[in-house]
Amino acid sequence: MTKDIENTLEIKNGQAVNLSEIPVLEYQEFHALVLDLLQAEDVHCVNYYAFPHNDILRFICCLADDRTQGIYLLSHIMATGGGLLKLESLTKYIDALHIYEREIWENFGIEFEGHPWLKPVRFPHDRYNGDLKVNDYPFYKVESEELHEVGVGPIHAGVIEPGHFRFTCNGEMVLHLEIQLGWQHRGVERLLLEKPKLLQRTILAESIAGDTTIGHTLAFARVMEGLSGISVNSRLDAERAIALELERIAIHTGDISALCTDVAYQLGTAVFGALRTPLINYTQDWCGNRFGKGLIRTGGSHYSLTDELIQRLRNLLDDFEWRFKEMADKAYSLVSVENRFDEIGTVTNRQAKLIGTVGMAARMSGVKRDIRHSHPFASFSDIPYVPVMLEKGDVYARYYLRRLEIEESINYIRKVLDNKRYFLSEATSPVPETNLNLSPVSISVSMVEGWRGEICHCAVTDEQGKIIHYKVKDPSMHNWKALELSLRDLEISDFPINNKSYNLSYCGYDL
């Protein structure tokens, strides 16, 4: 193991390093090393991508080690000139890597030999073959007289976001679900390169997934800070952690309300829905936008948390806490609700590890994945956060985990507010940077635990300090697979509550 690590470069969350410091390995060596490192339970892949530069395709793999709080960077290169490009698949051995290899295959046409599920990620067909249309998506098919297929979408019944769901059913029972996304591919990663100004890029980052504005913008800001060598003061770190946790509480409350809607428990729908409003209204009072747009900026903040805002936040949390508890005590002990959620859509611990779920979807089945705990950022390194874990992995676990995380987040915000070091000082947050000098030929990796799970942003610069590649990874990339597994041997009518219980991002996946 020690010898292996010598062939990698270990960095911390949010750190930037010179690209040349990452050892470039032969593919055989790279392949063996990745497999070897991933043998350990505490190591998982947070990003694996390729980018072309000077006729060379450079592959970067980021493996996060929960024990050392480090991120191992590995790399290998490949000449892009002509010919069929083939590599031996890693997915053959580690299922969780399937999505990364599919993406690389889709973007650069590299055939991964032995990949069991080499299918498009965002395009309905092979993007280089213009003759193929949406209908040609290679869905998994079972030939049988008794089975039938049900296609749902891409237009969602509640007109939220587009995604196509193909069920193979035996009567009411689902044997297999396949999810085809990519219906709102906006080219976010390309736009992030094309738009030269920092503000434009920040606004793009805010729009990666509208419900994770704080999470994605924070990841973006920290990548930029890493590349330009800015270190932010502890007050700003505290404000960012508070914003992130507020977002988590608000979205979780809204999701609990939506889960109640899906099982027709109307009291829960109404009360939890109403509870979410003061939270997002507070964010609006703080920064002018209910979803926190404009709040997170590179190197500083336009909206410092004033004493008055702090007092109001304390009052808000006190008020929210007892109201939430009163309703939750009812909603979480109502027999008809428990009956509806229990034992439905179970993803076992083994399955969760295999497909590499992250965030909530991992913690609900006993997999300890929480960036706040394993690779702390912002104030999470000063004030530790203890992840909430559940074992069962069914819809009820996801429903219950939301409640526990809300309570934990409230406690965490209080701990931050109570910490004299952050807020009693006269120091306000610095004014955000408008022009950055990014260090040349560098790479920066930043991870943030958004409310869905780990968000990972990576940026690479060239000799002039210009960003030549930007990679965004939303937790939904991994967790959609968990939804597919949840539906196995389940009634098709249970699909909506399963889907809602994960509440994954379509646009975060489509990018």
Added chain:
Amino acid sequence: MNVLGFVLAIISSLLIPGIITITKAKMSGKKGPGVFQPLFDIARLIRKGNVYSTTTSVIFQIGPIIYFASVVVALLFVPFGQYKGLLSFDADFVFFAYLLGIGKFMMIISAMDTGSGFEGMGANREALYSMLVEPIFFILMGSLALLTHYSSFYDLFVHIHYDSYLTYLIAALGVYLLLQIAMVENSRLPIDDPKTHLELTMIHEVMVLDNSGFDMGLINLATGLKFALYGGLIANFIFPVEWSLYAQIVVFIMVNLLFAVAVGLMESFRARNKLAKNPKWILMLSSISLIVFLCVIEITQKLL
């Protein structure tokens, strides 16, 4: 005077959906729309034209009309106190049940006619639950027939005499069962959720996804009528024939209002069933109807 019951039932059918909505809104701390909002919606729908999918045939076009007609005709059988319904003959409750069955059958095949995967699924579910709920109605009515030795709605209700604890039990269970049958037949909680937007979980709503305009208006009207149908039966169960006509009118309207409020309350404080548990729920109702049957056997001493 036979027509009076029919007229009152029509009036309550128009109000029941609005009252249910208001009750549910109040129970979740909302203001809610006016009582007549569902009627405005129906009026809007009826003014609109129909849109027919090109894959459908004439079945799809006549389905809603036959469904509506079957419910209206069924309403003619509901008696009112000492007055018979507009139609009444021996064993009319069998005719009543299968009349509603015809309407439902037309809705099911018109849903299949659209060729949509969703609607087929909904039709399949609706057929299953209707089939399961049928024995409840027949065991209940059959038990009453055994008790009274009559077999038309009018005679059944007129000749029930509340003279022992067991007959009170029969009345209480009968009212409960009719209420639950109304919930199942109208695809309400806990079997179905009329408010949901999720096609995959729907039963009745998904069957009428392709219906629009005038047809949709008829289907919505029929929902109210079906509630009034069962509300009327419950009212007959409850009030004694000896009461004066005016008292009966008041009680009839009160029972229908309370019925709507009860439906609203039942839907406010619980979640719906898992679809797989619905058959068990309906079978549980069947076993309650068997209790009625046992009571009747006990009263009539047929057991020995």
